[in-house]
Amino acid sequence: xxxxxxxxxxxxxxxxxxxxxxxxxLLFNWQNDDITPTGWLxxxxxxxxxxEINDREIAIIGxxxxxxxxxxxxxxxxxxxxxAFVAGAADGSNLLHRDYHSYGDYLxxxxxxxxxxxxxxxxxxxxTSVNVVYDANDLMVRAHNIFIDTTSARLYACGVxxxxxxxxxxxxxxxDPENPTLVASFPNASLSLPYVHDTYxxxxxxxxxxxxxxxxxxxxxxxxxxxLLGTMTDYEQQGYNHxxxxxxxxxxxxxxxxxxxxxxxxxxxxxxxxxHVVKTFGAESGHPSEIAHNLIVHEGKLYxxxxxxxxxxxxxxDPADPQRMAYYDTYEPANDASYKGAWGVYPFLSxxxxxxxxxxxxxxxxxxxxxxxxxxxEEVSGNISQMTVFPNPTGTSASLQLSLNEASEDVQIRILxxxxxxVKNLGEQNLISGKQLLDLDVSDLPTGMFQVMIISRNxxxxxxxxxxx
Numbered sequence: 001x002x003x004x005x006x007x008x009x010x011x012x013x014x015x016x017x018x019x020x021x022x023x024x025x026l027l028f029n030w031q032n033d034d035i036t037p038t039g040w041l042x043x044x045x046x047x048x049x050x051x052e053i054n055d056r057e058i059a060i061i062g063x064x065x066x067x068x069x070x071x072x073x074x075x076x077x078x079x080x081x082x083x084a085f086v087a088g089a090a091d092g093s094n095l096l097h098r099d100y101h102s103y104g105d106y107l108x109x110x111x112x113x114x115x116x117x118x119x120x121x122x123x124x125x126x127x128t129s130v131n132v133v134y135d136a137n138d139l140m141v142r143a144h145n146i147f148i149d150t151t152s153a154r155l156y157a158c159g160v161x162x163x164x165x166x167x168x169x170x171x172x173x174x175x176d177p178e179n180p181t182l183v184a185s186f187p188n189a190s191l192s193l194p195y196v197h198d199t200y201x202x203x204x205x206x207x208x209x210x211x212x213x214x215x216x217x218x219x220x221x222x223x224x225x226x227x228l229l230g231t232m233t234d235y236e237q238q239g240y241n242h243x244x245x246x247x248x249x250x251x252x253x254x255x256x257x258x259x260x261x262x263x264x265x266x267x268x269x270x271x272x273x274x275x276h277v278v279k280t281f282g283a284e285s286g287h288p289s290e291i292a293h294n295l296i297v298h299e300g301k302l303y304x305x306x307x308x309x310x311x312x313x314x315x316x317x318d319p320a321d322p323q324r325m326a327y328y329d330t331y332e333p334a335n336d337a338s339y340k341g342a343w344g345v346y347p348f349l350s351x352x353x354x355x356x357x358x359x360x361x362x363x364x365x366x367x368x369x370x371x372x373x374x375x376x377x378e379e380v381s382g383n384i385s386q387m388t389v390f391p392n393p394t395g396t397s398a399s400l401q402l403s404l405n406e407a408s409e410d411v412q413i414r415i416l417x418x419x420x421x422x423v424k425n426l427g428e429q430n431l432i433s434g435k436q437l438l439d440l441d442v443s444d445l446p447t448g449m450f451q452v453m454i455i456s457r458n459x460x461x462x463x464x465x466x467x468x469x
Contacts, residue, residue, distance in 0.1 A: 021325055024326045025366060026364065028365040030080060035063050037093065045343065047344040048356065051105075053123050055073075059078070059346075062357075064088075065088065067088070069085065078365055089114075089117040090114025095114060098110065098111045099112075102123075108146060108148065115141060116137070117136055117137045119134065120132070120135075139172060143170075145158045145159065147199050147200060149202070151203065156171055157170045167185045168195050171184045184224065195211055196208050197211045197241070214235070215253075229272040230271075232267065242293070247319050250269070253266075260289040281322050281324070291308070292305070307342055308342075309335070309342070310331060311326070311356050313326035318417075318448030328356075330356060387401065387461055395468065397441055398439075399437050400438040401437055402431065402435070402454070403435045407433045412428055413455075414455070416451045418450070423450065448467060449465075
């Protein structure tokens with residue numbers, strides 16, 4: 001039997017298209033030119049967050065002036081809530097960074113310029129009004145980012161300035177949400193840490209993005225005796241280790257380096273003694289200055305705010321191999337070597353609608369990005385006139401429906417992964433003329449995207465298969 005050479009199979013595999021990214025649907029955009037722009041980059045806005053209070057979906061965006069609230073429950077009829085605006089303790093053209101996280105009905109806000117404070121805002125009366133219940137600098141004057149682990153009621157503040165003292169990381173207790181208290185500060189005698197730019201925390205394990213120093217993982221279950229679990233200080237396309245988010249399976253961490261021309265990374269964190277990059281990927285702009293900023297994982301998707309390329313959404317059906325599925329460019333000028341455009345993203349609203357902040361163009365609300373349905377470029381040729389896999393996606397089994405012009409002997413059926421590797425060989429089959437069904441047992445394959453390939457004497461045909469559990 002004579003078949004096409006192996007390298008031809010790889011070329012055909014590489015040419016298969018598992019669907020193409022589609023433009024997200026914009027529902028609402030807000031910007032206010034009366035707000036003072038920053039002196040450095042000319043933007044007016046910074047990070048975004050979202051909450052649900054009194055059965056209303058609320059969007060939050062920061063500016064050089066303070067914190068703005070919006071009722072976005074009605075999508076295209078979203079409205080600003082001017083009576084809920086909270087002025088920042090510091091403001092003006094020097095105010096570039098604000099960051100937000102919520103705990104219950106409380107919003108915690110920080111800034112990283114000027115003589116600022118930690119503010120705690122009671123949002124329980126939204127959409128009517130809010131109430132500032134804590135506004136003081138005894139715990140921090142400035143902080144670059146914060147993250148709240150709601151399971152332990154702890155706030156992790158990164159890059160903290162407290163008078164003449166600076167801290168890589170400070171941990172606060174929110175047991176009394178209106179009166180946060182200090183738990184620990186680092187570096188100290190028990191743990192030496194470099195500057196921490198941002199963090200993701202799950203179950204007292206903190207994944208620390210440490211700028212030029214790389215990536216650290218620390219167990220803070222006992223804050224007085226933390227344990228350094230592992231580091232990654234030298235890795236592919238290393239830049240300014242900026243931000244990241246953990247996949248729910250705990251095996252992969254998605255990492256953004258805030259350095260022009262560097263890709264996003266899939267980092268294997270299943271073994272803290274061997275943290276390493278397994279894949280790089282990006283917004284596919286083709287520009288050498290492409291640069292990501294912030295990212296969040298939610299319900300099988302990775303949401304990323306790219307400075308010059310806006311919203312980028314990646315399907316995580318195969319967590320180790322993200323596939324770009326949706327986008328929306330919020331900043332029209334071309335990529336360059338500065339830092340302009342999209343800042344933050346928030347995908348956790350119950351409606352599925354997505355919030356994004358743009359430094360220059362304000363708040364964006366996008367319609368829910370529907371689940372990715374890969375569509376193979378079906379290479380139907382020769383004797384096979386039709387081939388379909390159903391159900392697709394599937395969990396453990398599927399059926400392959402074929403239609404042949406004439407009977408064919410010694411046909412090989414294989415399942416390949418996205419790298420073109422054969423992960424299952426169903427052997428040789430003698431196929432009859434006309435329509436027929438073949439059973440596919442995929443219970444031994446992991447979740448992800450695959451191709452079912454049929455190889456006969458004179459043709460190769462393939463179609464997509466998605467396994468989800």
